[in-house]
Protein backbone atom coordinates (compact mmCIF):
# COMPACT_ATOMS: atom_id res chain seq x y z
CA UNK A 556 0.00 0.00 0.00
CA UNK A 557 2.78 2.42 0.91
CA UNK A 558 6.50 1.86 0.40
CA UNK A 559 7.46 3.61 3.63
CA UNK A 560 6.52 3.58 7.29
CA UNK A 561 4.53 6.29 9.03
CA UNK A 562 6.50 7.65 11.98
CA UNK A 563 4.93 9.71 14.77
CA UNK A 564 7.17 12.04 16.75
CA UNK A 565 6.52 14.82 19.25
CA UNK A 566 6.61 15.88 22.85
CA UNK A 567 5.40 13.58 25.63
CA UNK A 568 1.62 13.48 25.81
CA UNK A 569 0.96 14.76 22.30
CA UNK A 570 -0.72 11.40 21.68
CA UNK A 571 1.77 9.48 19.52
CA UNK A 572 1.07 6.05 21.07
CA UNK A 573 -2.68 6.59 21.15
CA UNK A 574 -2.93 7.91 17.59
CA UNK A 575 -0.55 5.23 16.27
CA UNK A 576 -2.72 2.46 17.71
CA UNK A 577 -5.85 3.72 15.93
CA UNK A 578 -3.95 4.50 12.72
CA UNK A 579 -2.45 1.00 12.59
CA UNK A 580 -5.90 -0.59 13.00
CA UNK A 581 -7.45 1.68 10.38
CA UNK A 582 -4.70 1.08 7.80
CA UNK A 583 -4.17 -2.53 8.84
CA UNK A 584 -0.44 -1.97 9.31
CA UNK A 585 1.74 -3.37 12.10
CA UNK A 586 2.24 -1.08 15.10
CA UNK A 587 5.67 -0.51 16.62
CA UNK A 588 5.94 1.65 19.74
CA UNK A 589 9.64 2.25 20.41
CA UNK A 590 9.11 2.77 24.16
CA UNK A 591 7.38 -0.64 24.30
CA UNK A 592 10.17 -2.21 22.21
CA UNK A 593 12.74 -0.84 24.66
CA UNK A 594 10.81 -2.18 27.66
CA UNK A 595 10.50 -5.56 25.99
CA UNK A 596 14.17 -5.69 25.04
CA UNK A 597 15.41 -4.79 28.54
CA UNK A 598 12.67 -6.34 30.66
CA UNK A 599 12.54 -3.01 32.52
CA UNK A 600 10.13 -0.09 32.58
CA UNK A 601 11.28 3.26 31.14
CA UNK A 602 11.58 4.64 34.69
CA UNK A 603 13.71 1.66 35.78
CA UNK A 604 16.02 2.12 32.77
CA UNK A 605 16.51 5.82 33.63
CA UNK A 606 17.23 4.88 37.25
CA UNK A 607 19.66 2.09 36.37
CA UNK A 608 21.45 3.46 33.29
CA UNK A 609 20.60 7.17 33.28
CA UNK A 610 19.20 9.14 30.34
CA UNK A 611 22.24 8.39 28.16
CA UNK A 612 21.79 4.65 28.71
CA UNK A 613 18.14 4.95 27.68
CA UNK A 614 19.00 7.03 24.59
CA UNK A 615 21.62 4.49 23.50
CA UNK A 616 19.07 1.66 23.55
CA UNK A 617 16.56 3.92 21.76
CA UNK A 618 19.13 4.75 19.07
CA UNK A 619 19.72 1.03 18.42
CA UNK A 620 15.99 0.38 18.12
CA UNK A 621 15.54 3.26 15.65
CA UNK A 622 18.48 2.01 13.58
CA UNK A 623 16.74 -1.36 13.22
CA UNK A 624 13.61 0.37 11.91
CA UNK A 625 15.38 2.33 9.17
CA UNK A 626 14.45 -0.03 6.32
CA UNK A 627 11.17 -1.43 7.68
CA UNK A 628 8.25 -0.58 5.38
CA UNK A 629 4.49 -0.50 5.95
CA UNK A 630 4.70 -0.02 9.72
CA UNK A 631 3.19 2.56 12.01
CA UNK A 632 6.01 3.65 14.30
CA UNK A 633 5.27 5.58 17.47
CA UNK A 634 8.50 7.04 18.81
CA UNK A 635 9.53 8.06 22.29
CA UNK A 636 9.28 11.81 22.82
CA UNK A 637 13.04 12.32 22.74
CA UNK A 638 14.09 10.46 19.57
CA UNK A 639 14.80 13.67 17.65
CA UNK A 640 17.41 14.74 20.19
CA UNK A 641 19.99 12.72 18.27
CA UNK A 642 20.77 13.59 14.66
CA UNK A 643 21.52 9.95 13.93
CA UNK A 644 17.89 9.08 14.74
CA UNK A 645 16.58 11.94 12.62
CA UNK A 646 18.58 10.65 9.66
CA UNK A 647 17.43 7.05 10.17
CA UNK A 648 13.78 8.09 10.47
CA UNK A 649 13.70 10.58 7.61
CA UNK A 650 15.60 8.61 4.99
CA UNK A 651 12.87 6.11 4.08
CA UNK A 652 9.82 7.18 6.04
CA UNK A 653 7.21 9.91 6.43
CA UNK A 654 7.64 11.65 9.75
CA UNK A 655 4.65 13.31 11.36
CA UNK A 656 5.09 15.72 14.25
CA UNK A 657 2.19 15.85 16.70
CA UNK A 658 1.99 19.10 18.65
CA UNK A 659 0.00 20.20 21.68
CA UNK A 660 0.17 23.11 24.09
CA UNK A 661 1.80 22.65 27.51
CA UNK A 662 -1.60 23.19 29.13
CA UNK A 663 -3.20 20.35 27.17
CA UNK A 664 -0.21 18.06 27.70
CA UNK A 665 -0.29 18.56 31.46
CA UNK A 666 -4.02 17.89 31.49
CA UNK A 667 -3.54 14.66 29.50
CA UNK A 668 -0.72 13.23 31.62
CA UNK A 669 -1.60 14.52 35.09
CA UNK A 670 -2.36 11.05 36.51
CA UNK A 671 0.57 9.31 34.82
CA UNK A 672 4.01 9.18 36.46
CA UNK A 673 5.73 6.95 33.88
CA UNK A 674 7.76 9.76 32.22
CA UNK A 675 11.03 10.41 34.10
CA UNK A 676 11.79 13.60 32.14
CA UNK A 677 8.62 15.18 33.54
CA UNK A 678 9.09 13.93 37.10
CA UNK A 679 8.39 16.94 39.35
CA UNK A 680 7.70 19.11 36.29
CA UNK A 681 4.02 19.61 36.72
CA UNK A 682 3.78 23.31 35.88
CA UNK A 683 3.24 24.94 32.48
CA UNK A 684 6.47 26.97 32.63
CA UNK A 685 8.71 23.90 33.12
CA UNK A 686 7.01 22.00 30.29
CA UNK A 687 7.22 25.03 28.00
CA UNK A 688 10.92 25.36 28.75
CA UNK A 689 11.67 21.77 27.69
CA UNK A 690 9.43 22.21 24.63
CA UNK A 691 11.32 25.35 23.64
CA UNK A 692 14.65 23.58 24.00
CA UNK A 693 13.45 20.75 21.76
CA UNK A 694 11.46 22.72 19.18
CA UNK A 695 14.18 22.96 16.52
CA UNK A 696 14.97 19.23 16.73
CA UNK A 697 11.32 18.27 16.26
CA UNK A 698 10.90 20.61 13.32
CA UNK A 699 14.08 19.40 11.68
CA UNK A 700 12.73 15.85 11.80
CA UNK A 701 9.16 16.52 10.63
CA UNK A 702 7.75 16.12 7.13
CA UNK A 703 4.32 17.14 8.34
CA UNK A 704 3.02 18.90 11.48
CA UNK A 705 -0.37 18.33 13.10
CA UNK A 706 -1.77 20.34 15.99
CA UNK A 707 -3.69 18.03 18.33
CA UNK A 708 -5.14 20.52 20.84
CA UNK A 709 -8.91 20.07 21.14
CA UNK A 710 -8.94 17.37 18.43
CA UNK A 711 -10.20 13.83 18.87
CA UNK A 712 -7.85 10.93 18.13
CA UNK A 713 -10.11 9.93 15.21
CA UNK A 714 -9.89 13.42 13.71
CA UNK A 715 -6.08 13.36 13.97
CA UNK A 716 -5.97 9.93 12.28
CA UNK A 717 -8.22 11.20 9.46
CA UNK A 718 -5.98 14.23 9.03
CA UNK A 719 -2.85 12.07 8.75
CA UNK A 720 -4.47 9.80 6.14
CA UNK A 721 -5.69 12.80 4.15
CA UNK A 722 -2.39 14.69 4.27
CA UNK A 723 -0.38 11.63 3.27
CA UNK A 724 -2.86 11.05 0.47
CA UNK A 725 -3.33 7.38 1.39
CA UNK A 726 -6.25 5.27 0.07
Ligand SMILES: Nc1ncnc2c1ncn2[C@@H]1O[C@H](COP(=O)(O)OP(=O)(O)OP(=O)(O)O)[C@@H](O)[C@H]1O
Pocket residue numbers: 565566567568569570571572573574590633634635636667668674707710711712715
Ligand atom coordinates in the same frame (compact mmCIF):
# COMPACT_ATOMS: atom_id res chain seq x y z
N1 LIG B 1 -6.23 13.85 20.92
C1 LIG B 1 -6.33 13.51 22.21
N2 LIG B 1 -7.35 14.00 22.94
C2 LIG B 1 -7.46 13.67 24.26
N3 LIG B 1 -6.62 12.87 24.94
C3 LIG B 1 -5.59 12.35 24.25
C4 LIG B 1 -5.39 12.64 22.86
N4 LIG B 1 -4.26 11.99 22.45
C5 LIG B 1 -3.80 11.33 23.54
N5 LIG B 1 -4.59 11.55 24.61
C6 LIG B 1 -4.37 11.01 25.98
O1 LIG B 1 -3.16 11.60 26.45
C7 LIG B 1 -2.40 10.67 27.20
C8 LIG B 1 -1.00 10.57 26.61
O2 LIG B 1 -1.08 10.02 25.30
P1 LIG B 1 0.06 9.11 24.70
O3 LIG B 1 0.58 8.15 25.71
O4 LIG B 1 -0.47 8.55 23.43
O5 LIG B 1 1.18 10.20 24.41
P2 LIG B 1 2.62 10.00 23.77
O6 LIG B 1 2.80 11.10 22.82
O7 LIG B 1 2.75 8.62 23.25
O8 LIG B 1 3.60 10.20 25.01
P3 LIG B 1 5.11 9.65 25.21
O9 LIG B 1 6.03 10.52 24.45
O10 LIG B 1 5.37 9.78 26.66
O11 LIG B 1 5.15 8.22 24.75
C9 LIG B 1 -3.19 9.35 27.16
O12 LIG B 1 -3.92 9.25 28.36
C10 LIG B 1 -4.14 9.51 25.99
O13 LIG B 1 -5.33 8.81 26.17
Ligand SMILES: O=C(O)C1=C[C@@H](O)[C@@H](O)[C@H](O)C1
Pocket residue numbers: 566567590601634635636637673674675676
Ligand atom coordinates in the same frame (compact mmCIF):
# COMPACT_ATOMS: atom_id res chain seq x y z
O1 LIG C 1 10.46 12.91 25.67
C1 LIG C 1 11.23 12.11 26.23
O2 LIG C 1 12.41 12.38 26.46
C2 LIG C 1 10.72 10.77 26.59
C3 LIG C 1 9.47 10.40 26.15
C4 LIG C 1 8.89 9.07 26.39
O3 LIG C 1 8.18 8.64 25.25
C5 LIG C 1 9.96 8.05 26.76
O4 LIG C 1 10.73 7.71 25.61
C6 LIG C 1 10.86 8.59 27.84
O5 LIG C 1 10.08 8.84 28.97
C7 LIG C 1 11.58 9.88 27.39
Ligand SMILES: [Mg+2]
Pocket residue numbers: 571572573590633634635
Ligand atom coordinates in the same frame (compact mmCIF):
# COMPACT_ATOMS: atom_id res chain seq x y z
MG1 LIG D 1 4.11 7.04 23.57
